[in-house]
Amino acid sequence: MKYSHLLFDADNTLFDFDGSSKKAFDQFIQHIGLDPKEDYYRIYQIGNHQVWNDFEQGKLTTEILRWKRFDLFFKSIGVDRDPHKANTLYLGFLVDFASLIPGARELLDNLKRNGYTLAIITNGLKEVQKPRIKKKNLTHYFNSIIVSDEIGIAKPDPLFFEITADTLMHPDKKKVLVIGDSLTSDMQGGNNYGYDTCWYNPRGKENKSTARPTYVVTQLQEILKIV
């Protein structure tokens, strides 16, 4: 075993966030009685990306981010609705429609059986992360589940990884591998803290960031050959 501790990102690494998000959004539009329009989701995503970027740059908190993205969306389409209620509905549907990336459960099962210590490290919102892991019956695989929204610090900040290491009783840094789809939070975070990293890059994107992944895989099963 080259590694003993594997730290997994959640969204778009183990969970198909993009798929669930679209379904949750459509359900939310229907629930509030809006006439669904083709470009609504795209319009929502523009505002959503904007607030997450602002959050990463420390310009706003996740408390504001939650409703602000729906406020931007409603303003863009010229509708007057409560953005706080919208957020609560959407997050609830996001848990309801949770789905896994193909091969994720099999991978976790294999790794757990073979004695690896597994953890989740996610920058997502607390209403979604643990309820979704529970809903998909994955909780027992993980020794630690670290949610940025609960600890008040996010990847790629080294402090996020320090807190993660605390919960895992500080394993040898050379024996820890960070696995995730994001160059800026997962790979950069691992680089900053001195952990090896594995970039899950299913669509073969180009690396235009400063992050330097130790490995790159396009399918989750390839991780078995690395660890």
Ligand SMILES: [Mg+2]
């Ligand atoms: Mg991710």
